[in-house]
Amino acid sequence: MAVTHIAGAGLAGLACAVTLAKAGRAAVLYESAAHAGGRCRSYFDAQLQRQIDNGNHLLLSGNKATMSYLDDIGARGTLTGPETAGFSFLDLRTGERWTLRPNRGVVPWWILSPKRRVPGTRPRDYLSGLKLARARPGATVHAVVGANGDLYERFWKPLAVAALNIAPEEGSARLLWSVLWRTFGRGAAGCRPLVARDGLSPSLIDPALDLLADHQVPVRFNSGLKGIELGEGGACALEFAQGRIELGAGDHLVLAVPPANARELVPELTVPEGSRTIVNAHVTLPAPASLPDGGTFLGLIGGTAEWLFLRGDMASLTISGADALAERPSGEIAKLVWADTARALGLEANEQPPIRIIKERRATFAQTPEQAARRPGTRTGWRNLFLAGDWTDTGLPATIEGAVQSGRAAARAVLAG
Ligand SMILES: Cc1cc2nc3c(=O)[nH]c(=O)nc-3n(C[C@H](O)[C@H](O)[C@H](O)COP(=O)(O)OP(=O)(O)OC[C@H]3O[C@@H](n4cnc5c(N)ncnc54)[C@H](O)[C@@H]3O)c2cc1C
Structure with a gap:
């Protein structure tokens, strides 16, 4: 049976693999890291001694591709949010x-x-x-x-x-x-704003891995794609540290890796250049807190942080477009963010609790008009090589919705032959 090889187990690669698996097609997913999820995942933090997300992610009920992906993996019920938009x-x-x-x-x-x-x-x-x-x-x-x-x-x-x-x-x-x-x-x-109730991986990543396991789609971690042999109008072999894989006549390759990695593998590609940072702060509060409206998140104006998300005794704050801020030491950022947190939640500002600062320097590509014009489509000049990722030309900003939409589009292109 023809096989689709997918490089990158972020949301784009996972959405592609899930769509193919549900269509009964053979696929293999390769991921350079030891875990799936890429820029959208949860992990255990030794400093805070708990599972945290790499950053707050907000979804909206109008994110149709994501809702459909969550239905595919049986996880729509893991999102939570207010009954009405607010x-x-x-x-x-x-x-x-x-x-x-x-x-x-x-x-x-x-x-x-x-x-x-x-x-x-x-x-x-x-x-x-x-x-x-x-x-x-x-x-x-x-x-x-x-x-x-x-x-x-x-x-x-x-x-x-x-x-x-x-x-x-x-x-x-x-x-x-x-x-x-x-x-x-x-x-x-x-x-209607929605967040992952128990964290990003339990909602968006782990159920997809379970579905792939059920459909016998292998996910190979620590398996970065190192090279692609291109010839005769298509990709004919893949190079990994572990060895070489020859592609058969009906096989496909979907590159669902970030733009710089895609260009390294295929220098002929035009991709957006440059990236922007998101800084996240995870603050362990002395006790569970609540917001005046009983909600789980709050927009902040006029401080350092822009959004505050609450989950029990954890407040997580986001600062986007944060390249300049990320140059400052984490201790300094923690102080600034704590001042905002204390103010927003009415807490004693002098008692700063443990705070984990995460600087995601390549959170998204630089979404300027110039770089947006460099986004490539799903299809490439090679008949069996397709692209996916939030940076491809989805018509949307680099978001979960864009990543999922791109992965599903790549799967549809494979299914179309
Ligand atoms: C802090 C933060 C906050 C965000 N907030 C929001 C939000 O509120 N709402 C929203 O919708 N979006 C948000 N986003 C954006 C969202 O996370 C991304 O758009 C989405 O996760 C991108 O998925 P992707 O699959 O396109 O790319 P990635 O997640 O980058 O996946 C690419 C994968 O490819 C792997 N890889 C790289 N090279 C190779 C190789 N050679 N071989 C094999 N694998 C390789 C990488 O390890 C990675 O796992 C946020 C992002 C960050 C970082």
């Missing part, structure tokens, strides 16, 4: 709190209600968002929406930084629109 914020400078509440249906009347929109903004301020729909490919978010006072500071900036992991002055307007359209554009039904 995003609570705290301005750390003024103490002001508000909740953004998109309404049901596609007509966004929530912007007409002062109780549902950002305080200090007027309905007509939001019309600047419509300009994103018509943004030129080279336009940045900032150039399109403009720095229009409170709406910029309290809506566009946090939204752009969270969705694109880059400052709005640099981030692609078109990519931001693609998220808005598929989530806020569908009303409350598309933008």
Whole structure:
């Protein structure tokens, strides 16, 4: 039987393998690390003595490919979130709190209600968002929406930084629109926030590995693809430290590795260059805490951290587009983040608990208009070589949804022959 060889067991590679396995196709997954999940996983942290995620990951109910992947692996029930769409914020400078509440249906009347929109903004301020729909490919978010006072500071900036992991002055307007359209554009039904209840691996990774094991799809860890022999219009052999694999006439190769690794393996590929950092802080609180609205996460304005997620006695904070911050020693970052945490949760600021700082320096590719234009599609110039990954041309920012969508697209290309 023809075999599909998939390099990379992040979400793109896993989604590809799961789709092929469910279609009854033979596949083998190779992963250079000793674990699956890539940039989206959980692990045991010796300092905190507990399982933590490499970083907070927020999903939205409008992430259709991800929901379908979770259905495939039987794990949709492991996500948790509020019954209705709502995003609570705290301005750390003024103490002001508000909740953004998109309404049901596609007509966004929530912007007409002062109780549902950002305080200090007027309905007509939001019309600047419509300009994103018509943004030129080279336009940045900032150039399109403009720095229009409170709406910029309290809506566009946090939204752009969270969705694109880059400052709005640099981030692609078109990519931001693609998220808005598929989530806020569908009303409350598309933008209910969801998180992995017990952690990223228990939701998104481990159930996929279980499904692959059930379908006899081998997953080979510590097996980085070192080289590809290309010839006669296709890939004909794969090189691993463990040995060489010849590809048969009907075999395929899916490269689901990060862009720099893909280019190293196939120098002819055009891929996005440069990356941006996300810093995460995991804070062990003296006791389980809660947020005033009973929710599990909170947007922070005017501090160092941008989002605070709560799980029992653990607060995890995210700072995106954090290349400059990541240059500072972890101890300094911990102090800054603790000040935000104490303020947000009403805790004693002088009693800083143990904090683990994680700097993910290649969290996403640099999502500027220039780099977005370098994203390749699923198919390549080689008939049996396909690409997957959040950096390929999914039309979406580099997110779980983009990664899963790309892996499923690569599987469909393989199935199409
Ligand atoms: C801190 C952080 C926070 C994030 N927050 C969010 C969020 O809130 N919401 C959201 O939707 N997304 C978020 N993301 C983005 C999301 O995690 C990624 O888009 C997604 O995980 C990318 O999956 P991938 O499979 O494309 O790539 P990767 O996860 O990078 O997987 C690629 C895999 O290939 C392996 N590999 C590399 N070279 C080789 C080789 N030669 N042979 C074999 N294997 C190889 C790597 O080890 C890796 O496992 C966040 C990312 C980070 C880092």
